[in-house]
Amino acid sequence: MTQEIRVRFAPSPTGKLHIGNARTAILNWLFARHSGGKLILRIEDTDLERSSRESEEGIYRDLKWLGMNWDEGPDVGGKFGPYRQMDRTQIYQKYENKLLANGQAYHCFCTPDELNEMREKALAAGNTDAWYDCRHRNLTEKEKQDFLAEGRKPVVRLKYPDEDIMFTDIVKGELTFPAGSTGDFVIVRSDGTPTYNFVCVIDDGLMKMSHVIRGDDHLSNTPKQIAVYKALGWTPPKFAHIPMILGDDRTRLSKRHGATSVKGYADDGFLPRALVNFMSLLSWSSPSGDEILSVERLIEEYDFSRVSKSPAVFNVEKLEWMNGTYIRALDIAELTDLCLPYLQSAGYRLPERAVLEQIVSLVQENLERLKDSIEKLEFVFAEKVRPATPEAVQMIEKESTQKVFWSFLRQVEKVEKLDFAQFRKIMKTVSVETGVMGKDLWMPVRVALTGQIHGPELPKVVDIFGKKRCKKLIKSALNLNN
RNA sequence: GGCCCCUUCGUCUAGUGGUUAGGACUCAGGACUUUCAUUCCUGCAACAGGGGUUCGAGCCCCCUAGGGGUCACCA
Numbered sequence: 001m002t003q004e005i006r007v008r009f010a011p012s013p014t015g016k017l018h019i020g021n022a023r024t025a026i027l028n029w030l031f032a033r034h035s036g037g038k039l040i041l042r043i044e045d046t047d048l049e050r051s052s053r054e055s056e057e058g059i060y061r062d063l064k065w066l067g068m069n070w071d072e073g074p075d076v077g078g079k080f081g082p083y084r085q086m087d088r089t090q091i092y093q094k095y096e097n098k099l100l101a102n103g104q105a106y107h108c109f110c111t112p113d114e115l116n117e118m119r120e121k122a123l124a125a126g127n128t129d130a131w132y133d134c135r136h137r138n139l140t141e142k143e144k145q146d147f148l149a150e151g152r153k154p155v156v157r158l159k160y161p162d163e164d165i166m167f168t169d170i171v172k173g174e175l176t177f178p179a180g181s182t183g184d185f186v187i188v189r190s191d192g193t194p195t196y197n198f199v200c201v202i203d204d205g206l207m208k209m210s211h212v213i214r215g216d217d218h219l220s221n222t223p224k225q226i227a228v229y230k231a232l233g234w235t236p237p238k239f240a241h242i243p244m245i246l247g248d249d250r251t252r253l254s255k256r257h258g259a260t261s262v263k264g265y266a267d268d269g270f271l272p273r274a275l276v277n278f279m280s281l282l283s284w285s286s287p288s289g290d291e292i293l294s295v296e297r298l299i300e301e302y303d304f305s306r307v308s309k310s311p312a313v314f315n316v317e318k319l320e321w322m323n324g325t326y327i328r329a330l331d332i333a334e335l336t337d338l339c340l341p342y343l344q345s346a347g348y349r350l351p352e353r354a355v356l357e358q359i360v361s362l363v364q365e366n367l368e369r370l371k372d373s374i375e376k377l378e379f380v381f382a383e384k385v386r387p388a389t390p391e392a393v394q395m396i397e398k399e400s401t402q403k404v405f406w407s408f409l410r411q412v413e414k415v416e417k418l419d420f421a422q423f424r425k426i427m428k429t430v431s432v433e434t435g436v437m438g439k440d441l442w443m444p445v446r447v448a449l450t451g452q453i454h455g456p457e458l459p460k461v462v463d464i465f466g467k468k469r470c471k472k473l474i475k476s477a478l479n480l481n482n
Numbered sequence: 483g484g485c486c487c488c489u490u491c492g493u494c495u496a497g498u499g500g501u502u503a504g505g506a507c508u509c510a511g512g513a514c515u516u517u518c519a520u521u522c523c524u525g526c527a528a529c530a531g532g533g534g535u536u537c538g539a540g541c542c543c544c545c546u547a548g549g550g551g552u553c554a555c556c557a
Contacts, residue, residue: 181485189555196557220552315493318507365520442516454518
């Protein structure tokens, strides 16, 4: 009988969901879905100072926004709960007592001063790894009583085995951590709260994790955790340590590198599917060589054997390109829905739905982020149109422009309605009448109507603006000229 | 500093002993077009360095250099 695949994402609710954590979450999720296993969400809220329910809610929101779901967790329950570490304190205590009882762990009464001294001594000797000298490993009952009488509060340390710790990592391969590179580390603080490397193992063990998939910044924690598994008499799960995501200066991605929270990217108008697609491609590639990959394909194809061992720089430019291709693939109703909040936030007076869709479709090919719709569509909602750049002014001031505008106005009067086709026809007539062609013909009209030198296809713009508005704008551009 | 991990175009990557070292993003040029964009085409650009092993190394081994991570009563 093969073991059920169970993986977990275990964030600490101390702020916004970070891109790096989001990637870890997604990889766990893809793996769970690929293998028909379960994804467990566990909240590591033991840092009382920094943890908050708000952050926890934010994490749920962001994970869901990315399109993820999970099978067990604080919000959905499950038979291996509770799923918040603060609700599991009795469980940790039980195992603390167990390790204390069977001699795998012991009380250490060292004071901060004593510890510092040890640390400095070790540092002077050029080795800061196993700096703790294990001096309280074998305290007599009498010694313990004396320390207690002094009012010292002990921590609990694990007896770290004096042997090489080896394991096979799914992405990194065979790994060896030599004996002596880690000392007896604290598993329970003097205030009685357990530390990360302890609770993590208890939870992963009790929650029956088959694989631990996480960032490779946890690589050096792994031997410690394996030591805990051994002390507990448990079999460790399989480990897959994924390379980190780096900023453009090749250091670990952090706030310094700009937007690093999922929420930040969401607010800028990145599509969740683009973000998921992009993140999956950091340190991984599809065997097909394709890069635009649906979630379905990612679930199908994602495989840790194709994860490279080296970290990847988070390249926003490529993300933007990819987001653009996803935006272009949207149907117009969907895109309009997505742009709506941005246009509203800009304070634009929005027309009826059908027209709005037409407006949005003006810039669909131009958007890299939904947020860009605000700027790209500004001319549609602007109260007044003014040549926005020196070049635009130049176009308006061109000698031939007068002729073009007058001719245009005459032609416009002849038609009932100024739509896409009529406009094209009129421009042709204007060209014939004035002898002006190409750029000199179209640019002034564009500037008159939009103030810009670049923009969407003019006939489409005119189609939306209509006869009245176009007439007005051309006239006012004419005044400008005089 | 100790320990661990990593090293192909600027960036993301393909590559598992014999390739003109391929693709993508960016950038440049061109085609299309009334502009921008889209689309298509072309181009620039890489095996960190040094030793081995081998008839032959981006691929295997060693060393050096560089980068990252971690060394907490944070997670």
